[in-house]
Amino acid sequence: MPGRDQALAAAQAMAEGRFLDQLARLVAVPTESERRERRGMLAHYLSDVLGPLYARLGFALEIFDNPEPAGGPFLLAERVEDAGLPTVLSYGHGDTVAGMEGRWAEGRDPFALTRAGDRLYGRGTADNKGQHLINLLALEAALAARDGKLGFNTTVLIETSEEIGSPGLREFCRAERARLRADMLLASDGPRVAPEMPTLVLGTRGVVNFRLEAALRSKAHHSGNWGGIIADPGVLIAHAIAAILSPEGRIEVPEWRPGGVDPAVLEAFRDAAFDPGDGPDRPDPGWGEPGLSDWQKLGAWTSFSVLALELGTPDAPVNAIQPRAVAHCGLRITPDVDQSALLPALRRYLEARGLGTVKVVADTGGIDFPASRQAPDAPWPRWAAASIARSLGRRPVVLPNAAGSLPNEVFADLLGLPTIWVPHSYSSCGQHAPDEHLLLPVVAEALRLMAGLWWDLGEAEGRPI
Numbered sequence: 001m002p003g004r005d006q007a008l009a010a011a012q013a014m015a016e017g018r019f020l021d022q023l024a025r026l027v028a029v030p031t032e033s034e035r036r037e038r039r040g041m042l043a044h045y046l047s048d049v050l051g052p053l054y055a056r057l058g059f060a061l062e063i064f065d066n067p068e069p070a071g072g073p074f075l076l077a078e079r080v081e082d083a084g085l086p087t088v089l090s091y092g093h094g095d096t097v098a099g100m101e102g103r104w105a106e107g108r109d110p111f112a113l114t115r116a117g118d119r120l121y122g123r124g125t126a127d128n129k130g131q132h133l134i135n136l137l138a139l140e141a142a143l144a145a146r147d148g149k150l151g152f153n154t155t156v157l158i159e160t161s162e163e164i165g166s167p168g169l170r171e172f173c174r175a176e177r178a179r180l181r182a183d184m185l186l187a188s189d190g191p192r193v194a195p196e197m198p199t200l201v202l203g204t205r206g207v208v209n210f211r212l213e214a215a216l217r218s219k220a221h222h223s224g225n226w227g228g229i230i231a232d233p234g235v236l237i238a239h240a241i242a243a244i245l246s247p248e249g250r251i252e253v254p255e256w257r258p259g260g261v262d263p264a265v266l267e268a269f270r271d272a273a274f275d276p277g278d279g280p281d282r283p284d285p286g287w288g289e290p291g292l293s294d295w296q297k298l299g300a301w302t303s304f305s306v307l308a309l310e311l312g313t314p315d316a317p318v319n320a321i322q323p324r325a326v327a328h329c330g331l332r333i334t335p336d337v338d339q340s341a342l343l344p345a346l347r348r349y350l351e352a353r354g355l356g357t358v359k360v361v362a363d364t365g366g367i368d369f370p371a372s373r374q375a376p377d378a379p380w381p382r383w384a385a386a387s388i389a390r391s392l393g394r395r396p397v398v399l400p401n402a403a404g405s406l407p408n409e410v411f412a413d414l415l416g417l418p419t420i421w422v423p424h425s426y427s428s429c430g431q432h433a434p435d436e437h438l439l440l441p442v443v444a445e446a447l448r449l450m451a452g453l454w455w456d457l458g459e460a461e462g463r464p465i
Helices: 002-016 018-027 036-055 129-145 169-175 233-244 263-270 294-299 339-352 379-392 408-414 440-457
Strands: 060-064 074-079 087-093 114-116 119-121 153-159 184-187 199-201 206-215 303-310 324-333 359-362 397-399 419-421 437-439
Touching: 002 018, 002 129, 002 440, 018 036, 018 129, 036 060, 036 074, 036 129, 036 153, 087 129, 119 440, 129 184, 129 440, 169 408, 199 379, 199 419, 206 233, 206 339, 233 303, 233 324, 233 339, 263 294, 263 397, 324 339, 339 359, 379 419, 379 440, 408 419, 437 440
Parallel strands: 087 153, 087 184, 184 419, 199 397
Antiparallel strands: 060 074, 074 153, 114 119, 119 437, 206 324, 206 359, 303 324
16 A cells, blocks of 8 residues: 555654654653653643644644643644544553763763764664654655644643653543543553564563561661671661572462463463663562562563662761661563552561561652553454554564563553553663663664554544444
8 A cells, every 4th residue: 555655654754854853853852750850841741842833733732831840741632534534542651760961881972872883872862762653754754745644632741750750641631531531552562572573462470569677776776786686777778688589489368469460461471572771680580479480470470679778878987876777669561460459468577587676668759659550452452463464464473461660550441541651762772871872773663663553543444433
């Protein structure tokens, strides 16, 4: 079909031109949501940098304040061709983690796009500015190839607080439910299973952050005069962590272990090969739940991580038993566990092992995303997989959920939408670290396949609406 082929070719050609120019403008805005002094940059990004790109395609724009004081603003872009046509909701986030200036290789500035071979370096390139820009430019190509008509209505929601847990997103979506009404969500975030493997993701693992605290006294005591007769909070925290996870990385808290995992879910993850990228690190053999493949551990099981430890003064240790120790922890979960029961279960578990002095404290300032999942054989995933296969000549890997976490539950449960995520990054992209980057060959392929998806959404035949 000439029109579809035209859209795909035009989108792919943007990788070496329009995409680079626009991505440089997006990356140049330091939208670090965790830094209060950057709050003005969040609104600037939406109103003056990203918003005009949607406006030139005929979108009506509105920027909303966040109902939660901790959160940044929202951009709602709406393009209605006909009230009788289906509506597609898309999502992205304009905020980034901290730039980590001074830690990037070769002195790179995180807020200046730098190309080195096929790598495009800059904060937000992979997470998430580059990804929502790919989708926008692919939409532009489909629109131009169809003479200014898409054949469906489009609503785009861009938030600026995802990296701090999306405060206010649920409340905003509940308040604007009528304007966010749609037939499906099509969005992009996170990595492909491998750079050369187009991937569809239908949900996400959830994440719960919490602290283990052993606060035993008001001051430190000399380890010679008091050692052996008072409890050491560092040791108690160590025992608590060891009780949660075996030396082989197996989850020991019964309520944290997924129960009754659908065999079809396990099967969907079984054939997905984990690609560690070109760095030196590889999965550790024997770590984690026995009998599962790497992707089954990542997508179908719970994982526990110690994120940070507080005890004494590491740069200047003294011979004293400290009064307090804290472990900041994270738990990635699947829909097969009861999220509301996780922390109460841990309290009971530690008390039963004589560790009741270690307190389990919900991290109300941390990220807390529920888990969500969709069956790979549902109508929308089958449609999307067929569209990508048509555009690229090979079928994508289809995962019931990602290993990472996103506010997908807001769209899947609150708004009741089938959710399709098409990631344009890869696991070694440096996301949340220095040297974040996109791969230009993946960008070119992503522009092509997204143009195909937008084009096929405008075709009534075969569309599951």
